Amino acid sequence: MMLPFLIIIPLFGAFSMPIVSLLGKKVKEYWAVIISGATLAVSAKIFYTVWKTNEIILYTLGSDSPIGQGVKFPIRIVWEVDLFGALLALTIAFVGFLAVVYSLGYMKHDTGLEKYYTLILILELGMLGIVITGDIFNFYVFLEIMSIASYALVAFRNDTWEGIEAGVKYMFVGSLASSFILLGIALLYGQYGTLTMSYLAIKIAENPTVVAKVALAFFIGGLLFKSGAVPVHMWLADAHPAAPSSISAMLSGLVIKAGGVYAVARIIFSIFNPGLHAYLRAFNAPAVDMNVVGWVIVFFACLTLLVGNAMAVVQTDMKRLFAFSSVGQIGYILLGIGIGILAYGTKAGELALAGAIYHIVNHALIKALLFLVAGAVIHQVGTKNLNELSGLAKRMPLTTFSFIIGAAAIIGLPPLNGFASKWIIYESSAMYNPILAAIAVVGTVFSLAAYTRVLFTFLGRESDRIKEAKEPEKSMIIPMLILVVVIIVMGLLPWQINDKVMLPTARMLEQLNGEYIMALLKFIGGA
C-alpha cells in the first residue's frame, strides 16, 4: 500500500532537513529535490491505481479496519482517496516539485535556506494531507499545517516591509478563518459524536439539525476565506506579490485550491451530499436544503470572477496582477462547483463539476507558470512594475515565450488547456442558466484586457531598465519549459482528458450512489 508514503516521505524530508543541512550548502537543496521527486512518484502511482480501478481507497491509521472492536462505528482516523483527491495530490506533487527545482536558482541569494526547504516540504505535506484525508479533524490539522507554513513562507523575506506586512495580514485573516472551521467541527462533533466524514454524512442525514446547518455555514465561510473568494480576498492580493515567486506559484496554484475549493467541494459533496438530502426531502423528511448552499456559492462565484478579473486590469505590479487574476479564476471554479450542487444529478451538473475540476488542474499549472515567469523577470531585471518594463522579448526570449503560452492558456485560447475547462464551465452554466454564462464571459473579457496589457510589456520598445537583462539560469528555465510542454500537450488532447479523467472524477465526487459512504460501510457489513 503506497498511500501512507505520500505523507511519510515529505514528513521525513522536513524532519531530516535540519540534520542534512549540517552536511553542507548544496546537500540540502538536492535533498529537497530528491524528497519532492519521490513524493511526485508516489502520488503518480496512487493516481494511476485509483484511476485504473475506479474505486475509492480507504486507508485506516493504526489498524486494518476503521471499526472499533465490539462497536459498529468507525473509531480511527481514515484516509479516503477518490479520484478527485488523487488528481489533486498528483497536481500538488508535480507543481511542488517544479517549485523546489526552480528555488535552486531563484533563492540562492537568500539566507536561512534550510528553513525555506523545510517549510516548502511542510507546505506540500499539508496540502497532500488535506486531499487524502477522510477525517474532519485530521483535515483541520492538515489545513493548519498548510496555513502556518504558508504564513511563514509569505513573510520569508523578513527584511522587506511588504513581506512582513503581507505575512501579518495573511496570518490574522487566515487564523480567523481557521477558527471558523474549528468551530464548525466542534459543533458537528458535539451534535453527532463522530469525526469521520463518511459516517458524519450518515449521521447528518439521519437527523439534520440546525447545528448541522450552522456548522456548514461556518465551513463555507472559513473556506471561502482560504480560497480567496471576493469579499474576503484582500489577503491574497498582498500575500502573493510579497512571497518569493516559487512560493507564489505554490500559493496561487495549490494552496487556494487544496485548502479552499477542494475542501468546499469535499465537505459539500461528501458530508452534506446534495443527492442524499434531495432524496430525504422527496419523502418530506427533514433535510438540509442544498439549493440554498448552491446559490450562495454561485453568488460568491459570480462576484469573485467579476471583481477579481476587473481588479486585475488596473494593476501596475506584475505579481499583483497575477494574484487578482487568481482570484478571478477561483470564481470560475466556484461557479462550476455551485452549478454542480444546484443541478445535482443532471448532465449539466456533472459537466459543471468536471469543468471545475479540470479548471483546478489547469489553473494550477498555468498560474504556476506565470508566477515562475514573474519570478524570472524580477530575478533578472529587479523590478515587477509594468510601467518600467517593456521589450523583454529580445533579451529573454524563452521567458517571453513561456509568458505568452501562459497568458494565452489562462484567457482560454483554443489550442491550450485553459480553453477546454473554461468551455465546459461556460457550456454547463449556459445549460443551467444563461445569465450565469454571460457573467462568466464578461469575467473572461476583463481577464483578456489584463493580460493584453502585460503582453505589451514583453513585446514593446526596449526600455532602459532591461538593457542588461539576460535569460535566467537553467534550473529556473527548465521548470518553466516543462510547464509549457504540459500545458500544450494537455491543450492538444482536451476532450480525451475530459472523458478519461475529469468526468469519472466528477462522477466519483458527486457519488450518485453514495460511494464515498459505501467505502466505509462495507467495513461495518450488512449495510
Next chain:
Amino acid sequence: MKSDMGLIVKTMARATIPLIGIFGAYVVSHGHLTPGGGFQGGATIAGAGILFIIAFGLDEAKKRINKNLYSALEGLGGLVFLGAAMLGLGVAFFYNTLWHNGPILNGEPGTLLSAGYLPIMNLAVGLKVYTGLMSAVFAIALFRRWRK
C-alpha cells in the same frame, strides 16, 4: 549584555532549574500513565530553560546554547516519532506493533513499560517541544535591539 538579576534570583534559579527539569522529565516519561505527556512535559522543561536565560542573562546562554545542536535535535525528535509510527507499517501506518507483539514495551498495563510505542513517541515529542520552544525563545531574545 549583562544579567540584571540579583543574587537571590540566581541562587533560587540554581536550586529550581534541576527540579523543574526533573519534573518535566517525569511528565514526559509517564505520559501514558498520568495526565501530561510529550507536549506538557517538553513545555515544562523549556520553562526551566527560559528561567536559565532570564536569571543568568544572554551572555551566559550564548555560551551554552548551540543553535545547530538544538535544530538537529528537533529534527531528531520528529524522526523518532515518524520511525515509531512506521514500525507497524506491515499492518498500517501508526499500528502499535510494539504493544501487540513487540519486545519489552508490552508489559502489564499501568506499569512504565506498557504502552508500546507511546513512551517512545512521548520522549520524541518532549524533545521536539523542548528544543523547538528553547530555540524560538532564544532567537527572540537575541533579536535586534529596540533601536539599532
